[in-house]
Amino acid sequence: MRNICAVEGVYATGIKEGKYGLALIKAKGTAAAVFTKNRLVAAPVILMKERMEKGVLDGIIVNSGNANVYTGEQGINDAKRMCEIAAEAFGTTPDKVGVASTGVIGRFMKLDIIEDQCSRIKGDLKHDDAAEEKAMRAIMTTDTVPKSAIARRKNFTVAGICKGSGMIAPNMGTMLSFVYTDAEISAADLKRALIPAVNRSFNMVVVDGDTSTNDCCFVTATGLKGKCDYDEFAAALEEVCISLAKQIAADGEGASKMIEVRVTGAKTEEDAAVVARTVIESPLVKTAIYGEDPNWGRLIAAAGRAGVEFDPDAATVSISNEGRADTVVLARKGEILADDVMHPDALAAAKKLMGGKVVVVDIDIACGAFEATAWGCDLTEKYVEINGKYTT
Structure with a gap:
């Protein structure tokens, strides 16, 4: 059953080869995000904290297998390059592309793998179940199951996917979470709704007490279903975030309960x-x-x-x-x-x-x-x- 691809204007695909995976999610609209409060943060987090001030995204590129953390100036340049690679796939400019990474800390990115994977999957961006499944599995690391949630309302839909299993005590959001809505809502209102939703969901999940360097939660509104009631949207967003948070808890590394x-x-x-x-x-x-x-x-x-x-x-x-x-x-x-x-x-x-x-x-x-x-x-x-x- 589709979740994010049930949201009008969202297209996805992905690929997983061994420990390396790549997901592309194309969705144009207003956007907001929250990030880890760890003092050591990933290069993509540094880059996106600055770029998200504009409050717009045309898509997101996500890789698994390498966290791109503690990689200095090269890491920042690699994150920027990932945005350039995805921008070509989405038909937009790099400044409107979100980037997130997950995997091993303290290793330099292998951009040749990302360029190769992106070139092979960019033509598969679709608005269907199979495409969403590929994207969800592409971002998994120690996760044992993909994680998704949806909240349908009369005039709009909110849906999200995430990954997370270990190094979970987010102190902001989840490991990596991408939420979408087809409601028309400003970037400021997205941020206003996202912060309490995160505080009552992802920030209330603890698997092992470790706050990741890469935690991020993005929300994008395509606006294709028109305006909505803010309170109704905020409640739907919180519902989706809580569902995703509970799925992370249930899939904690080595967990039996x-x-x-x-x-x-x-x-x-x-x-x-x-x-x-x-x-x-x-x-x-x-x-x-x-x-x-x-x-x-x-x-x-x-x-x-x-x-x-x-x-x-x-x-x-x-x-x-x-x-x-x-x-x-x-x-x-x-x-x-x-x-x-x-x-x-x-x-x-x-x-x-x-x-x-x-x-x-x-x-x-x-x-x-x-x-x-x-x-x-x-x-x-x-x-x-x-x-x-x-x-x-």
């Missing part, structure tokens, strides 16, 4: 978000969930070190399965409700709930009316195996 942590009862949304992210990124929490061990002490301990003021004796901690169809309260307002002495049945029930592919944690810190949700995954031996041999 996705974790969802919802924190309620906070004084502010930011407080709730900080607590949720702290819990989701805890190695002790991740390993306990991998082992299907309802060790709620790790959950409340992680919440307690988030730097947010609340009374632990007023908090409630629960475990649920996907959709919260079944729930076990582990502790409520200082009272232990699941342990191996007084409440072994509740402990066993909680352990059973953790046997599924999705484990949901609810923590009510009972000091306000705000909430936030974070997503992540368990930490397994496979994660070490993948990353212990990443470049070799």
